[in-house]
Amino acid sequence: MAMTEQRVSYTLDSSLETIDRAEEKATHIATELGFPEEEVMQISMAVREGAVNAVLHGNAYAPDKKVTLAFEQTGSDLVITIRDQGKGMDLSKIPNPLAPENLMKTSGRGIFLMRSFMDVVEIRPSQTGTELKLIKHVRGPAGGKEASQ
Amino acid sequence: MSMKVSSRQVDGVTIVDCSGRITLGEGSVILRDTVRDLLSKGNKKIVLNLAEVNYIDSSGIGELVSAFTTTKNQGGELKLLNLTKKVNDLLQITKLYTVFDVKDDEAAAVKSFK
Numbered sequence: 001m002a003m004t005e006q007r008v009s010y011t012l013d014s015s016l017e018t019i020d021r022a023e024e025k026a027t028h029i030a031t032e033l034g035f036p037e038e039e040v041m042q043i044s045m046a047v048r049e050g051a052v053n054a055v056l057h058g059n060a061y062a063p064d065k066k067v068t069l070a071f072e073q074t075g076s077d078l079v080i081t082i083r084d085q086g087k088g089m090d091l092s093k094i095p096n097p098l099a100p101e102n103l104m105k106t107s108g109r110g111i112f113l114m115r116s117f118m119d120v121v122e123i124r125p126s127q128t129g130t131e132l133k134l135i136k137h138v139r140g141p142a143g144g145k146e147a148s149q
Numbered sequence: 150m151s152m153k154v155s156s157r158q159v160d161g162v163t164i165v166d167c168s169g170r171i172t173l174g175e176g177s178v179i180l181r182d183t184v185r186d187l188l189s190k191g192n193k194k195i196v197l198n199l200a201e202v203n204y205i206d207s208s209g210i211g212e213l214v215s216a217f218t219t220t221k222n223q224g225g226e227l228k229l230l231n232l233t234k235k236v237n238d239l240l241q242i243t244k245l246y247t248v249f250d251v252k253d254d255e256a257a258a259v260k261s262f263k
Contacts, residue, residue, distance in 0.1 A: 016174045052173055097243065098244050103245065104248065107207070109210055110207045113243075
């Protein structure tokens with residue numbers, strides 16, 4: 001684990017334990033930052049879904065591939081970055097899970113849930129795989145100026 | 150807390166009391182195995198009581214869809230009972246709330262089977 005005043009990062013194995021651990025870290029950090037309970041749940045679920053994508057669809061459980069998870073508070077944002085070392089994904093091929101023909105599919109809702117729960121979701125290729133950036137605006141006491149508005 | 154299930158019979162309907170988390174891995178597998186086991190034994194009227202399910206992820210949602218579809222394909226019916234707010238909200242935003250037959254009263258759920 002590497003840690004600075006406002007940034008924490010972890011390098012994790014491609015395992016189911018990583019998914020649970022990522023969720024736990026997100027819950028802890030979001031709580032520490034003063035997010036209300038409802039938003040803590042949203043952040044932790046978005047991070048869980050991001051970690052699932054990295055471990056399963058990105059690294060495909062490969063023992064030699066790592067997932068990096070970073071939490072950073074920048075201004076009034078909580079920025080969470082999840083990187084994998086997989087082949088990357090083609091966003092254009094991800095179907096809309098709300099479309100009638102997809103409603104009864106048993107998978108394909110992860111990115112939709114992330115977008116439902118976070119203010120910004122960015123997915124792009126990185127040097128080694130895929131980089132997912134999740135941003136939640138801090139609206140509580142930790143949000144500095146926003147807190148007094 | 151991992152997923153736990155226990156089943157009981159009420160007037161020919163199988164109530165599956167679930168507690169914990171339905172998430173990728175153990176939770177989803179337990180739910181899948183439970184429903185398949187019930188169907189294989191001819192129990193085709195199933196109610197999943199989710200009152201004690203405090204967390205569900207996209208894999209868990211997928212497992213609920215799978216359980217619903219598998220039961221229906223075998224001529225049965227699967228209903229959901231006592232959703233927590235979190236699970237209710239997730240089924241709302243994924244537009245699955247109207248797909249599932251959701252009940253909030255066990256007696257009414259049992260009576261609703263044909």
